[in-house]
Amino acid sequence: MIDKAVILSTGDELTTGRVVDTNSATIADRLFAVGVEVAAVLKVGDDREKLLWAFGQARDLGNLIIGTGGLGPTADDLTTELVGEFLGRKLEQDEAVATALKQRFAARSIAWTENNLKQALFPEGATIIANPVGTAPGFRVKLEHGKTLIWLSGVPREMAAMLNETVMPWIVEQKGDAAKIAACMFKIHGLTESKLDELVKPVTLGTHAKLSFRAHFPDLTLRLTVSGGAARENEFTEIRQQLRQILSSYIYAEGDATLEEVVGQLLLKRGQSLALAESCTGGLISRRITRIAGSSAYYLGGAVTYSDDTKVLFLGVKPTTLEKHGAVSRETALEMSQGIREKTGADIGLSVTGIAGPSGGSAAKPVGTVWISVAMDNLHEARLFQFHGERERVILGASQAALNWLRRCLL
Amino acid sequence: MIDKAVILSTGDELTTGRVVDTNSATIADRLFAVGVEVAAVLKVGDDREKLLWAFGQARDLGNLIIGTGGLGPTADDLTTELVGEFLGRKLEQDEAVATALKQRFAARSIAWTENNLKQALFPEGATIIANPVGTAPGFRVKLEHGKTLIWLSGVPREMAAMLNETVMPWIVEQKGDAAKIAACMFKIHGLTESKLDELVKPVTLGTHAKLSFRAHFPDLTLRLTVSGGAARENEFTEIRQQLRQILSSYIYAEGDATLEEVVGQLLLKRGQSLALAESCTGGLISRRITRIAGSSAYYLGGAVTYSDDTKVLFLGVKPTTLEKHGAVSRETALEMSQGIREKTGADIGLSVTGIAGPSGGSAAKPVGTVWISVAMDNLHEARLFQFHGERERVILGASQAALNWLRRCLL
Numbered sequence: 001m002i003d004k005a006v007i008l009s010t011g012d013e014l015t016t017g018r019v020v021d022t023n024s025a026t027i028a029d030r031l032f033a034v035g036v037e038v039a040a041v042l043k044v045g046d047d048r049e050k051l052l053w054a055f056g057q058a059r060d061l062g063n064l065i066i067g068t069g070g071l072g073p074t075a076d077d078l079t080t081e082l083v084g085e086f087l088g089r090k091l092e093q094d095e096a097v098a099t100a101l102k103q104r105f106a107a108r109s110i111a112w113t114e115n116n117l118k119q120a121l122f123p124e125g126a127t128i129i130a131n132p133v134g135t136a137p138g139f140r141v142k143l144e145h146g147k148t149l150i151w152l153s154g155v156p157r158e159m160a161a162m163l164n165e166t167v168m169p170w171i172v173e174q175k176g177d178a179a180k181i182a183a184c185m186f187k188i189h190g191l192t193e194s195k196l197d198e199l200v201k202p203v204t205l206g207t208h209a210k211l212s213f214r215a216h217f218p219d220l221t222l223r224l225t226v227s228g229g230a231a232r233e234n235e236f237t238e239i240r241q242q243l244r245q246i247l248s249s250y251i252y253a254e255g256d257a258t259l260e261e262v263v264g265q266l267l268l269k270r271g272q273s274l275a276l277a278e279s280c281t282g283g284l285i286s287r288r289i290t291r292i293a294g295s296s297a298y299y300l301g302g303a304v305t306y307s308d309d310t311k312v313l314f315l316g317v318k319p320t321t322l323e324k325h326g327a328v329s330r331e332t333a334l335e336m337s338q339g340i341r342e343k344t345g346a347d348i349g350l351s352v353t354g355i356a357g358p359s360g361g362s363a364a365k366p367v368g369t370v371w372i373s374v375a376m377d378n379l380h381e382a383r384l385f386q387f388h389g390e391r392e393r394v395i396l397g398a399s400q401a402a403l404n405w406l407r408r409c410l411l
Numbered sequence: 412m413i414d415k416a417v418i419l420s421t422g423d424e425l426t427t428g429r430v431v432d433t434n435s436a437t438i439a440d441r442l443f444a445v446g447v448e449v450a451a452v453l454k455v456g457d458d459r460e461k462l463l464w465a466f467g468q469a470r471d472l473g474n475l476i477i478g479t480g481g482l483g484p485t486a487d488d489l490t491t492e493l494v495g496e497f498l499g500r501k502l503e504q505d506e507a508v509a510t511a512l513k514q515r516f517a518a519r520s521i522a523w524t525e526n527n528l529k530q531a532l533f534p535e536g537a538t539i540i541a542n543p544v545g546t547a548p549g550f551r552v553k554l555e556h557g558k559t560l561i562w563l564s565g566v567p568r569e570m571a572a573m574l575n576e577t578v579m580p581w582i583v584e585q586k587g588d589a590a591k592i593a594a595c596m597f598k599i600h601g602l603t604e605s606k607l608d609e610l611v612k613p614v615t616l617g618t619h620a621k622l623s624f625r626a627h628f629p630d631l632t633l634r635l636t637v638s639g640g641a642a643r644e645n646e647f648t649e650i651r652q653q654l655r656q657i658l659s660s661y662i663y664a665e666g667d668a669t670l671e672e673v674v675g676q677l678l679l680k681r682g683q684s685l686a687l688a689e690s691c692t693g694g695l696i697s698r699r700i701t702r703i704a705g706s707s708a709y710y711l712g713g714a715v716t717y718s719d720d721t722k723v724l725f726l727g728v729k730p731t732t733l734e735k736h737g738a739v740s741r742e743t744a745l746e747m748s749q750g751i752r753e754k755t756g757a758d759i760g761l762s763v764t765g766i767a768g769p770s771g772g773s774a775a776k777p778v779g780t781v782w783i784s785v786a787m788d789n790l791h792e793a794r795l796f797q798f799h800g801e802r803e804r805v806i807l808g809a810s811q812a813a814l815n816w817l818r819r820c821l822l
Contacts, residue, residue, distance in 0.1 A: 017435075018436075037426075215429075282700070282702070283696075291693070291806070309756070
């Protein structure tokens with residue numbers, strides 16, 4: 001029975017502080033959701049003795065070890081070799097992986113070097129874990145006493161894909177129905193973590209239900225998990241319903257969708273097109289929307305009007321408006337959304353203009369002052385938002401607020 | 412002699428994945444800079460047994476233990492009590508801290524509760540570490556064999572203040588010059604990790620020099636560290652010089668700068684302005700540039716022309732060009748860069764048009780086909796790039812290639 005995990009994050013970049021380890025938090029979050037406790041997270045550099053120490057500690061502390069990092073082709077990638085040494089098993093080259101690696105290089109016209117074959121070596125008896133978005137696959141090996149060691153790529157995007165597509169389904173399968181966990185996730189906008197905590201406090205949770213929060217600005221996620229399998233399905237349904245009622249309009253998605261995905265789906269459903277006029281967000285909203293495959297079906301494009309001149313040129317904002325009210329004003333925001341809508345012929349125009357900082361603020365318009373405007377049939381409105389914190393926080397907050405307001409206009 | 416540290420990050424929020432631990436990276440980074448190796452980072456929850464295990468391991472592995480978290484007033488804040496237990500020392504209330512705590516509450520009109528006095532308890536013989544931005548102070552205690560244990564607040568802002576103002580000066584004082592490390596970092600574009608590894612292989616590294624890589628697509632970083640203080644300054648300088656020669660044009664920065672920062676600095680130096688015409692990158696280049704404070708000094712803005720119509724409208728691309736050559740072509744890219752340059756009056760126009768995928772590719776123009784064009788005085792050119800992998804990789808790769816070509820044009 002898998003119930004206690006140890007996470008190993010490896011690499012010199014972690015122990016020298018060059019990189020913040022996000023992998024262990026991602027893994028811990030997913031394990032928590034399926035009722036696996038994380039006994040400890042161990043981080044060590046690319047060093048033989050340290051890695052062997054970590055393997056040993058992890059085996060003593062838990063019955064599931066999930067490690068990341070050190071699977072690459074270079075000399076400081078020691079993981080597979082040391083796992084073999086730790087387990088007393090030989091390494092074997094997997095021919096299918098070796099062939100796939102060579103093909104991958106050929107397809108991209110990248111010169112093949114023999115050190116890449118290192119990524120096709122696995123401890124004897126290991127099950128290979130496919131890496132759908134990178135070169136180095138991972139592996140799973142059985143240890144004594146029913147324990148398991150799983151190793152994944154240290155690149156967060158690759159790690160997440162391997163975790164979600166292979167590792168989590170395997171863990172859930174191992175745990176069986178009784179241990180199965182019903183879980184749902186709400187994506188929240190417009191609440192601080194402490195305010196959210198307060199709102200959900202009245203919800204009665206039995207010993208099997210757990211609420212967990214995860215704040216990663218500007219995202220806030222609330223996860224409900226109820227363990228105990230099918231027998232507790234009713235309890236789960238009831239609590240979920242309560243949460244939906246309490247949080248209603250703060251929830252922008254149930255599940256894993258991003259705000260831009262939700263907006264994209266709504267635009268598709270309504271068959272409407274969008275154009276953007278961004279100033280302080282500098283193209284971030286456009287970037288978020290176009291990150292989604294198929295966004296060209298509803299997104300026409302937009303203008304990043306970082307200077308006054310470009311606001312006049314691309315959006316037809318009146319110079320007198322800029323003079324009289326300034327670039328960060330209700331009037332300018334309204335002309336921007338209307339301008340981009342008219343110029344492009346889009347069904348909806350969305351504009352953002354504000355002061356991201358650190359300079360450019362004044363007493364009347366401090367850093368963080370942002371005007372957002374929507375122009376669509378039967379609606380042409382601008383709203384004032386005040387964000388706090390450093391430049392990046394203002395930009396992120398403004399992009400999220402703009403997308404969320406657009407979402408609500410589309411409902 | 413302090414030379415080997417173990418960092419302990421504690422709290423249930425870390426082992427359940429609710430929060431990404433940034434404290435350990437902050438501490439590791441500062442320790443690395445003064446030549447203290449981090450043997451391991453251990454993360455455990457607010458749990459008696461786990462904490463005692465972590466204390467024991469840390470004492471065995473290093474001669475400096477720096478821990479964070481669990482110093483607050485609530486029941487799950489166990490640190491001080493357990494450190495006392497671990498060391499076999501009584502806790503004593505520090506009257507100055509107790510008084511300061513009460514005054515702090517009174518000054519903020521927050522009701523005083525007795526549990527707050529917990530934060531005035533310290534293990535016998537401890538030196539108190541002031542917390543300039545929060546309530547709970549930290550402490551430093553001597554262990555046997557010249558080892559030291561330091562504990563700080565888990566709130567990142569408080570931790571950083573305590574680390575910078577008290578802990579780092581103390582460590583530097585303890586260490587002499589001899590242990591200092593010389594380090595430099597190169598940011599690389601245009602090489603895979605394995606190709607980079609191969610290129611630097613001929614460099615002779617003594618036992619004191621270390622090269623480490625980090626790939627975070629589209630970024631690739633190479634770090635050189637030489638330990639041994641002033642005595643090895645020459646060795647460091649020589650290896651750095653060799654690396655510069657071998658990697659020359661692949662290096663876009665020495666140090667921590669991003670490519671967009673390098674480009675921004677070059678534009679500032681030349682007193683030139685930039686405008687962007689983005690298609691497949693969807694605003695990402697604009698976003699990267701505007702993330703930098705002060706970018707409005709050289710960035711005028713741009714157009715995200717996601718549809719054919721917007722390419723005509725905002726950039727003046729000829730409809731016949733689009734018809735004859737397609738949106739993803741040398742001709743369109745050239746007209747886009749020239750168009751945005753002329754319309755905005757910018758000194759430099761940069762354009763990107765390509766097929767990010769997953770759909771939209773053809774045999775002649777597969778997914779990943781990207782044309783990039785620069786228009787400036789004496790240069791109006793377009794180049795074809797072929798990227799591989801999923802949509803996000805094509806977009807990231809294209810944005811990096813465009814910025815890097817722009818950088819080289821500015822040199």
